[in-house]
Amino acid sequence: MVNVFEILSIACLVIGVIFLSLGMIGLLRLPDVYNRLHATTKIGTLGAFGVLLSIMIQEIGNSGLLPPSPMGIKALTVGLFILLTSPISGHMIARAAYKMGVDLCEDSILDEYKGERKD
Amino acid sequence: MISLADADFLALIVMVLATAPCIYRVLYGPTLPDRIAAEDAMGNALVVIFGLYAYRESSIFLMDVAMLLAIISFVGTVVVAKYLDKGEVL
Numbered sequence: 001m002v003n004v005f006e007i008l009s010i011a012c013l014v015i016g017v018i019f020l021s022l023g024m025i026g027l028l029r030l031p032d033v034y035n036r037l038h039a040t041t042k043i044g045t046l047g048a049f050g051v052l053l054s055i056m057i058q059e060i061g062n063s064g065l066l067p068p069s070p071m072g073i074k075a076l077t078v079g080l081f082i083l084l085t086s087p088i089s090g091h092m093i094a095r096a097a098y099k100m101g102v103d104l105c106e107d108s109i110l111d112e113y114k115g116e117r118k119d
Numbered sequence: 120m121i122s123l124a125d126a127d128f129l130a131l132i133v134m135v136l137a138t139a140p141c142i143y144r145v146l147y148g149p150t151l152p153d154r155i156a157a158e159d160a161m162g163n164a165l166v167v168i169f170g171l172y173a174y175r176e177s178s179i180f181l182m183d184v185a186m187l188l189a190i191i192s193f194v195g196t197v198v199v200a201k202y203l204d205k206g207e208v209l
Contacts, residue, residue, distance in 0.1 A: 006123055017130050020137055020164065027160055028140040033152045036144075040160040048167045051130065055174045058123060074182040075170055078189055082163060085193040089159050092200035097152035099204050 005061030009054045016050025023047060032105035037094050044086020052079030127171055134168045155199050162192030 019042050026039025052075045059072035104111060141164065144157035166189045173181030202208050 009123065010126060013126060013130055016167075017133050020167065021133060023160065024137040024140045024164075027144055027157060033150055033156065036153060037156050040156055043160050044163050048163045051134075051167050052170050055170055058127075058174070070179055071174065071177070071182060074179065074186065075174070078166060078170060078182070078186050081186070081189050081193075082166060085189075086159075086163060089193055089196040089200070090156075092197055092204075093152050093156050093159065096155075096200040096203040097150070100150075100152065102150050102152055 003061060005057055009057040009061065012050045012054035012057060016047045016052075016054060019043065019050065020047030031107070033097050033102055034094060034104065037090050037097075041087055041090035044082050044090070048086075049079040049083045052076065052082070124175070127175055131168065131171045131175070134164055134171065138164050138168075151203065155196060155203075159192065159196045162188065162196070166192070 023039050023043035026042075027036050030036050030039055055075040056072040056079075059069050059075070063069045098113060138161055141157045141161035145154050145161070148154040148157060166185045169181055169185035169188060173179070173185060198208055
């Protein structure tokens, strides 16, 4: 007996865990603050949202779609909040880092914002 | 055959292990935005840990803790980024 909710939740959970682990490895290994931000913003969008969506699908599989269970709705709310706010915070950190004057790594070949840095 | 509860528990273990690079980057990060980015990533990982733990314990209040932690992590990151950008918060 193959349950479709089980397969969907396992797929979302595996995607979320893989992206979160890759983001953490990127945070540890990449050479530059901008490269590290490029890795860590994937944690918010695909990693955390994938795992929380998996929790919601498991909850639907346990207790049915109607009436919706409070745990699944809360998990989906937290996931959507992270999905909306994680790119904003990543962008603000990158902008603050560039305005502070954090240099790019030596392997960089292009800096399109070069003239707009203050003082 | 691995069951769904075992998969959740394995995911919880992976999440807890995945906060170690964040702690390393917060402690030894070369610049200040590195530390803030690591703090933001650790906030997201902690939200996922709280969510999975709330589902395993079937406790709704721990999911409230996850929601509150997500909001506070976002607000804290934005405040520190604006402070680094302009030198003042508002």
